[in-house]
Amino acid sequence: MGVPLRQALKVGAYVLTQTLKGNKRYPLVLMLEPLFRCNLACAGCGKIDYPDAILNKRLSPQECFDAVDECGAPIVAIPGGEPLIHKEIGEIVEGIVARKKFVSLCTNALLLEKKLHLFRPSPYLFFSVHLDGLKEEHDKAVCQDGVFDKAVSAIKAAQEKGFQVNVNATIFDGTPSDRVADFLDYCEEIGVGGISISPGYAYERAPNQEHFLTRKKTKELFRRILARGKNRKWPISHSALYLDFLAGNQTYECTPWGNPTRNVFGWQRPCYLLGEGYVSSFKELMETTNWDDYGTGNYEKCADCMAHCGYEPTAVVDAVKNPFKAFWVSLRGPKTDGEMAPEISMADQRPAKYMHEELVKAQLIEIHAPEEKRQELESTAA
Numbered sequence: 340m341g342v343p344l345r346q347a348l349k350v351g352a353y354v355l356t357q358t359l360k361g362n363k364r365y366p367l368v369l370m371l372e373p374l375f376r377c378n379l380a381c382a383g384c385g386k387i388d389y390p391d392a393i394l395n396k397r398l399s400p401q402e403c404f405d406a407v408d409e410c411g412a413p414i415v416a417i418p419g420g421e422p423l424i425h426k427e428i429g430e431i432v433e434g435i436v437a438r439k440k441f442v443s444l445c446t447n448a449l450l451l452e453k454k455l456h457l458f459r460p461s462p463y464l465f466f467s468v469h470l471d472g473l474k475e476e477h478d479k480a481v482c483q484d485g486v487f488d489k490a491v492s493a494i495k496a497a498q499e500k501g502f503q504v505n506v507n508a509t510i511f512d513g514t515p516s517d518r519v520a521d522f523l524d525y526c527e528e529i530g531v532g533g534i535s536i537s538p539g540y541a542y543e544r545a546p547n548q549e550h551f552l553t554r555k556k557t558k559e560l561f562r563r564i565l566a567r568g569k570n571r572k573w574p575i576s577h578s579a580l581y582l583d584f585l586a587g588n589q590t591y592e593c594t595p596w597g598n599p600t601r602n603v604f605g606w607q608r609p610c611y612l613l614g615e616g617y618v619s620s621f622k623e624l625m626e627t628t629n630w631d632d633y634g635t636g637n638y639e640k641c642a643d644c645m646a647h648c649g650y651e652p653t654a655v656v657d658a659v660k661n662p663f664k665a666f667w668v669s670l671r672g673p674k675t676d677g678e679m680a681p682e683i684s685m686a687d688q689r690p691a692k693y694m695h696e697e698l699v700k701a702q703l704i705e706i707h708a709p710e711e712k713r714q715e716l717e718s719t720a721a
Contacts, residue, residue: 342533342576343503345462346414346441353413354659364596364625366412367652370611372602373398373431377421379447381481383511383539383551386420389699392706394420396603400430406601407435409621416443416467416598418611423450429457436463443467445507449486451493455500465503465532468494472522476514491529498530505576507535512552516563523564523573533576537647538585540612553643554635558587558679566675577647579669580654585645587679589654593634593641597652599624604702609633611648613640615694636683639691 350367357365375386376394398406407415415435422428423446435442444458445467458464471480474487497504506526510519519536526534538560541551552560565586575582584591595610605617606624613633618624634649635641658665 368414368598369410369412370600375420403431414441418445448490448493452496460501467505467507503532505533506531509539520567561585562675565673578654581651583673586673588674590680591653593649594652598648
């Protein structure tokens, strides 16, 4: 698997400590989004259609450091938008690495070669380059020709300068399993350190809804992919139990608090993929969110989700509680045939609430309020 030993040991010790303390809910990965602005417009993205007033917002380095300290998770993922657009991204990464947190800087790599001088190689830093398959699949997913070649060039340039480079892939409906297997082979060939692979989540605002996988299709697809991977050495970064879950062999419930999100709006409720309100502190997020309202079987928007940000934490906790089970699955690999584990019932899930427009309106009011206040004061003074 593509998880460095240093990281595996530190995260394992962290989870064990939390378990021994009796903590039921704790974060594993902080999803730190310092901006929403991106230089691509992918069809499966739900974060690119905000008004310019929101796309122009940035978290300051200090706001980022405060979020890292407040949350306490051992891993910090920096997605976006495109983080390399942020003018202070070098300072942000340096400050988090100095805190001995493992930093996964997620990027489409279009600016990576140009910005490499902002960073220093470290065992606590790795770039996570977005690749949704080989050239044909990736360029189609990002709606722009030539992006795959630029990303691969950037991966090789970063590797040559001593950086750890991983790949993150989102798999959509209609992608043949043999093409995914060929992609994983290719990632191994070019020497990426780890591969994060996950079925796409159907953002309600994404312009292309028909290419998201249902849970049934996800399980069937990953069984075919993982069957192709027998006796291969793909550097997949996920736990064996999460892969076993993707293959339909584990009945897991989502752990949304495992990957809390801090972005330009605040702390996002309830998870990285689903924004249904924001609070001002991590403590408030953990203590006031009604977690039982969310997850597959509880909420319609979560019905088909099997994404790693919600279910990898579940698998990690399961591994700590059941180490022999985890060892056995790791030894034999995910089961790719036979009967699947029971599916969660959707009979009692509550209907979806669509609140995106309301939340955007509230943020715009907050953004424009200081300017309106200034104009009011100027008018009064005159």
